[in-house]
Amino acid sequence: MDTLFGIPLPLFYGQLLLGLINGAFYAMLSLGLSVIFGLLGIVNLVHGALFMTGAFTAWILLDTFGLGFWWSLALAPLIVGAFGILIERLLLRHLYGLDHMYGLVLTLGLALVIEGAFRNKYGSGGLAYQIPDALRGATNLGFIVLPYYRGAVVGISLVVCLLTWALIEKTRLGARLRAATENAPMVQAFGINVPVLVTLTYGAGVALAACAGVLAAPIYSVNPQMGANLIIVVFAIVVIGGMGSIMGSVLSGFGFGVIEALTKVFYPQASSTVIFLCMVAVLLFRPSGLFGRRS
Amino acid sequence: MNLGISRSQILALALMVACIALLPLVLYPVFLMKVMCYALFACAFNLVLGYAGLLSFGHAAFFGTGAYVGAWTAKALMLTPELAILCGGATGGLLGMAFGFLAIRRQGLDFAMITLALAQMTYFFYLQAPFTNGEDGIQKVPRGDALGVLSLEPDMTMYWFVSAIFLGGFGFIYRIVHSPFGNVLKGIRENEARASSLGYRANSYKLIAFGLSAFLAAIAGATKTHVFGIATLSDVSLETSSLVLLMALLGGKGTIFGPIVGAILVVSMESKLATMGSWVMIAQGIVFIACVLLFRRGIVGEINRGLRTSL
Numbered sequence: 203m204d205t206l207f208g209i210p211l212p213l214f215y216g217q218l219l220l221g222l223i224n225g226a227f228y229a230m231l232s233l234g235l236s237v238i239f240g241l242l243g244i245v246n247l248v249h250g251a252l253f254m255t256g257a258f259t260a261w262i263l264l265d266t267f268g269l270g271f272w273w274s275l276a277l278a279p280l281i282v283g284a285f286g287i288l289i290e291r292l293l294l295r296h297l298y299g300l301d302h303m304y305g306l307v308l309t310l311g312l313a314l315v316i317e318g319a320f321r322n323k324y325g326s327g328g329l330a331y332q333i334p335d336a337l338r339g340a341t342n343l344g345f346i347v348l349p350y351y352r353g354a355v356v357g358i359s360l361v362v363c364l365l366t367w368a369l370i371e372k373t374r375l376g377a378r379l380r381a382a383t384e385n386a387p388m389v390q391a392f393g394i395n396v397p398v399l400v401t402l403t404y405g406a407g408v409a410l411a412a413c414a415g416v417l418a419a420p421i422y423s424v425n426p427q428m429g430a431n432l433i434i435v436v437f438a439i440v441v442i443g444g445m446g447s448i449m450g451s452v453l454s455g456f457g458f459g460v461i462e463a464l465t466k467v468f469y470p471q472a473s474s475t476v477i478f479l480c481m482v483a484v485l486l487f488r489p490s491g492l493f494g495r496r497s
Numbered sequence: 498m499n500l501g502i503s504r505s506q507i508l509a510l511a512l513m514v515a516c517i518a519l520l521p522l523v524l525y526p527v528f529l530m531k532v533m534c535y536a537l538f539a540c541a542f543n544l545v546l547g548y549a550g551l552l553s554f555g556h557a558a559f560f561g562t563g564a565y566v567g568a569w570t571a572k573a574l575m576l577t578p579e580l581a582i583l584c585g586g587a588t589g590g591l592l593g594m595a596f597g598f599l600a601i602r603r604q605g606l607d608f609a610m611i612t613l614a615l616a617q618m619t620y621f622f623y624l625q626a627p628f629t630n631g632e633d634g635i636q637k638v639p640r641g642d643a644l645g646v647l648s649l650e651p652d653m654t655m656y657w658f659v660s661a662i663f664l665g666g667f668g669f670i671y672r673i674v675h676s677p678f679g680n681v682l683k684g685i686r687e688n689e690a691r692a693s694s695l696g697y698r699a700n701s702y703k704l705i706a707f708g709l710s711a712f713l714a715a716i717a718g719a720t721k722t723h724v725f726g727i728a729t730l731s732d733v734s735l736e737t738s739s740l741v742l743l744m745a746l747l748g749g750k751g752t753i754f755g756p757i758v759g760a761i762l763v764v765s766m767e768s769k770l771a772t773m774g775s776w777v778m779i780a781q782g783i784v785f786i787a788c789v790l791l792f793r794r795g796i797v798g799e800i801n802r803g804l805r806t807s808l
Contacts, residue, residue: 245606293786293790296790297789301605302605302606302609303552303609304789304793306552306554306609307742307746307785307788307789308785308786308789308790310739310782310785311781311782311783311784311785311786311788311789312782312785312786313782314778314779314781314782314785315778315779315782315783315786316782317775317778318775318776318777318778318779318782319775319779321774321775321778322774322775322776322779434613434617434735437610437613438614441610471625474621474624475617475618475621475622478614478615478617478618479614479618481610481611481614482599482611482614482615482618485603485607485610485611485614486599486602486603486611489603489607
């Protein structure tokens with residue numbers, strides 16, 4: 203059997219694929235977190251809970267309304283995004299300009315309420331969600347067996363990330379968003395409705411989290427803790443990539459998915475800590491993040 | 498500026514001592530001991546959050562280190578409880594100095610994030626270290642004999658032992674806050690540039706405050722371990738870090754008695770709702786949100802503002 207540094211190649215490729223799939227979720231979640239932080243200055247700790255809400259929404263849409271995966275992929279981000287808009291309008295709005303600590307604490311509280319509510323209703327055991335019919339099965343790529351669904355997750359995530367990037371970097375709306383991130387009062391003075399822009403941005407970031415949640419539903423079991431376990435790692439990724447940097451979040455999302463998986467192969471004890479080690483190093487030596495710039 | 502103890506503080510202190518002396522007649526002593534351990538933890542945390550103005554999002558690392566080292570030294574090395582608790586405290590304090598050394602180079606959000614990342618690393622260390630028994634934790638830690646002679650197995654004897662630690666720790670924090678060192682610390686919190694230009698080395702002050710806070714947090718963790726006879730991963734978890742933040746904010750950050758009030762409320766809420774499953778989580782979340790939106794100064798902070806006291 204072929205080996206690499208004493209590791210059997212199939213195991214190596216298997217972990218690499220796992221890393222890419224985790225990376226797909228990391229990228230979508232950190233993208234939303236990063237955009238929200240850039241414009242609102244809010245550390246959105248409720249992001250993980252909204253990811254979980256996305257997965258549950260998909261499950262409920264199927265269970266109660268009989269709507270399948272593809273409907274969920276379109277509807278869940280809209281539903282959860284609308285919920286996000288409500289959160290921004292009712293709660294976050296009061297915190298702009300205050301110390302970051304208050305945003306952090308409020309979103310943490312919100313995450314507890316949402317997770318607790320789902321736990322109350324559905325218990326902490328997982329619910330199963332079927333892979334859509336069109337994506338059942340797997341293909342043999344020669345060096346690895348790739349289940350269609352997992353390949354699709356990586357593909358969809360890449361497309362969503364690229365679309366978001368294009369929306370922010372290449373469109374008029376995105377230009378306004380970037381300008382407001384730099385200097386909100388000035389943009390407001392030009393007659394652009396910044397509060398609406400802020401609300402929509404938060405809604406869009408939350409919709410990204412929900413979209414990731416729908417994609418995650420068939421892979422992980424749908425359970426109330428699924429977001430809480432992920433959010434801290436995603437948070438580390440945003441810090442490493444540079445808060446507010448779009449490409450930075452996407453690249454470090456996929457990058458750290460892979461790094462984490464490879465650490466699992468070569469030195470399993472460190473696989474959970476490697477990302478935090480990098481986070482501390484980045485904060486100390488390059489506080490604007492690997493891809494970020496900071497005034 | 499009057500550095501002496503004010504009349505309202507004397508009243509509050511007398512009330513607190515009276516409560517400690519009389520409440521075990523009506524309430525379960527183990528519950529009261531738990532409150533005192535968390536109250537000391539919250540006061541220690543408040544030293545950093547309230548007086549140095551630094552948001553630490555990883556104080557569970559010190560609380561948990563105190564718990565694990567206290568448990569291990571008491572069980573494996575058979576140390577007497579006061580020595581085991583001191584060992585726990587010293588280890589936590591050293592860890593705090595190391596973490597603080599890294600974290601104080603950054604301010605605001607970066608500071609919070611560095612402490613969070615270091616605390617997560619500490620969590621995974623305790624998950625994998627051979628002496629902690631992973632998910633099970635260190636169980637059946639003996640309460641032992643204080644000073645080698647006084648058995649702490651009876652709940653009431655343990656209660657007076659914990660009360661002494663709590664009051665000692667509280668007095669220590671009170672002295673720190675009202676010392677010239679404490680005043681410089683508050684000066685740095687208000688305006689670091691000005692304090693630096695007056696010749697104070699801001700980073701040294703912050704580091705010492707962080708180390709002291711970690712030491713006292715670890716003492717609280719080690720004491721809690723002796724009360725319940727167990728040290729587990731939940732003591733080092735992010736939930737514990739956010740719980741202590743909740744206590745300090747709810748009671749009032751930067752106030753003397755606030756964290757104690759916060760600890761009483763949070764621990765009571767936990768034990769009242771313990772049988773109702775995830776309602777604890779929901780209730781805690783709502784308290785977090787209410788704190789931020791309705792009374793940002795915390796309960797004691799609002800009282801101080803209304804009555805012009807400095808509790």
